[in-house]
Amino acid sequence: MSEEVPNFSPQVQLERIAASIRQARRIAIVTHERPDADALGSSLGLAHALRKIGKEVQVLSYDYIPENLRFLPGIETVVRGNPGPETDLVIAVDAGEASQIGERLYNEILRHRLPLVVVDHHESNTGYGAVSAIFPQKAATAEVVLDLIQTLEIPPDPIIATCLMAGIIFDTRGLSIPDTSPETLESVALLMRSGGSLYQVMAAYRGQHRSAALRLWGEALSRLQVRDGVGWTAVSREMYQATGTRLEDTEGLANFILDASDIQISLVFREKPEGGPIRVSGRARPGINLVPLARAFRGGGHKMAVGFDVDLPLEEAVQAALARLVDLRRAGLLEDKPTEGR
Numbered sequence: 001m002s003e004e005v006p007n008f009s010p011q012v013q014l015e016r017i018a019a020s021i022r023q024a025r026r027i028a029i030v031t032h033e034r035p036d037a038d039a040l041g042s043s044l045g046l047a048h049a050l051r052k053i054g055k056e057v058q059v060l061s062y063d064y065i066p067e068n069l070r071f072l073p074g075i076e077t078v079v080r081g082n083p084g085p086e087t088d089l090v091i092a093v094d095a096g097e098a099s100q101i102g103e104r105l106y107n108e109i110l111r112h113r114l115p116l117v118v119v120d121h122h123e124s125n126t127g128y129g130a131v132s133a134i135f136p137q138k139a140a141t142a143e144v145v146l147d148l149i150q151t152l153e154i155p156p157d158p159i160i161a162t163c164l165m166a167g168i169i170f171d172t173r174g175l176s177i178p179d180t181s182p183e184t185l186e187s188v189a190l191l192m193r194s195g196g197s198l199y200q201v202m203a204a205y206r207g208q209h210r211s212a213a214l215r216l217w218g219e220a221l222s223r224l225q226v227r228d229g230v231g232w233t234a235v236s237r238e239m240y241q242a243t244g245t246r247l248e249d250t251e252g253l254a255n256f257i258l259d260a261s262d263i264q265i266s267l268v269f270r271e272k273p274e275g276g277p278i279r280v281s282g283r284a285r286p287g288i289n290l291v292p293l294a295r296a297f298r299g300g301g302h303k304m305a306v307g308f309d310v311d312l313p314l315e316e317a318v319q320a321a322l323a324r325l326v327d328l329r330r331a332g333l334l335e336d337k338p339t340e341g342r
């Protein structure tokens, strides 16, 4: 693939992607592993739009679709599988690095030499596509997709609008993070006028937790520890058993803990019911960058929201991650230097 650095104006980038879409007939849309609302909402919104102009479109993902994203219109059309050799164009959305698409999918793209274009908002995007539209000033990839489908002169319908709105609402944590701009609100307004349901998306965002999940959170919260603005807790296999819950019932817990007034960084350590490494979710307030912590354990994410695995027993994993956090913080490596235009 080309190593092109995207230094064209946003409109030129969008025109170039639009041109490759117009030429293609069979299009595969791929996104990052462990897909979130922006990944799936952007993929599905784009897929619906491209079908409206006669394209044959598949959304591909090997990963489990989280329960709270099943409300996305068309979620049942996401298929596990590879883009076949007959694919004319692969569009990667919301994936900052080729590796995030997943080895299996990416290898197939390389093997069949399929043209790959990238639509994203991660500042860290490596520009792995032949053509890219990467707008770090956007709060969500869904906003970039909205610009793209407008460039293609496809008016958003209620289905497209709800999918894209989900990407924006979830990635901005309900329009609450500093990346939320007047343009973000204008995108949401446009999507509402197109028939998207802000009510439905917000309800899904707030999380329709089962009562069993609330009991699990209660267990986890009663064990919350706080030191120097870092709040952490651990979820053990016994806790899932006692409450009748699963790993995904912890979704949202790290954000919830971060809302405590005396906590600037939250970490939730989770055993998986089936065993394996400890999965860690980290969240932080503006001005803190958790990516170096995630990288130290070969994970990744955004400055204020990361995920990584620690291959140790639960209590040792907690101690290892906290020790690394303290070291990085002391070295000043978790400070988020202000960047231009954000």
Ligand SMILES: [Mn+2]
Residues within 6 Å of the ligand: 038, 039, 094, 121, 139, 140, 141, 171
């Ligand atoms: Mn995103």
